[in-house]
Amino acid sequence: MATATLSILKPSVNNLTTRILVRAAGLEFEETDVWGKKSTPEFLAKDPADLTPLLEEEGLPKGSLWESCAIMQYLCNKHSLDRFYPTDPGERAMTDSAMFYLVGTVYPLLARATYPALGFGQYPGEVATADVSDDIKEHARQDAEDALAKPLEAFRGFFLDGRDFVGGSSPSIADMRWAATLEFLRAIDYDFPQWTEDYMERIEEALGDAYSEPVADVRGYIDYVKSQSG
Ligand SMILES: N[C@@H](CCC(=O)N[C@@H](CS)C(=O)NCC(=O)O)C(=O)O
Incomplete structure (x- = not known):
């Protein structure tokens, strides 16, 4: 079972970049299209910015994280994806x-x-x-x-x-x-x-x-x- 959930909007390039990374890295993840499902109390509780992409994963201090670059940096750090985010x-x-x-x-x-x-x-x-x-x-x-x-x-x-x-x-x-x-x-x-x-x-x-x-x-x-x- 996937341990990470990525909430996305399909026509978005801010979302696309994270969608590329999880695939290129071969990470286990669940992708949820949140078209028409944002702005609800449940979504806003996880993502008060009301913006996608949104990553949900155990281990994150708040259980959730937004901002595409922060999500990519976090995933690279967590999974030692040095080939995508060099350590030098x-x-x-x-x-x-x-x-x-x-x-x-x-x-x-x-x-x-x-x-x-x-x-x-x-x-x-x-x-x-x-x-x-x-x-x-x-x-x-x-x-x-x-x-x-x-x-x-x-x-x-x-x-x-x-x-x-x-x-x-x-x-x-x-x-x-x-x-x-x-x-x-x-x-x-x-x-x-x-x-x-x-x-x-x-x-x-x-x-x-x-x-x-x-x-x-x-x-x-x-x-x-x-x-x-x-
Ligand atoms: N700087 C943010 C931008 C996020 C952003 O603007 N997301 C848009 C999709 S491109 C969004 O979720 N918009 C929904 C809305 O405005 O309701 C990132 O890179 O993640």
């Missing part, structure tokens, strides 16, 4: 830096650029949720899309300089986090530099079904929203 302090710092950069700096831009196409709600206080015209909202969305080129280049120039992956010769949890996230840019037919396509291809090839099976949910959702916008 310098290599580990590279992995952490790439993940924090993604979550703190890149994801907010990417969400502003892609969420309208994906049909996802945006955050209070942003242009997209303000009482302004659609033209102004589109202008702000385009600004976010344009602004992505700089952090993408920073990522390539630093983390992939002389290596195939942040993790060196094989993908780390930072690579899973980055590749999963970049999938959303297909919703806006983002003009990827060739290195990005090559990087994503390398990750999928290295991880095989562990990547291809869960990413099909995200790609399927993107195909669906594109077919609706036709």
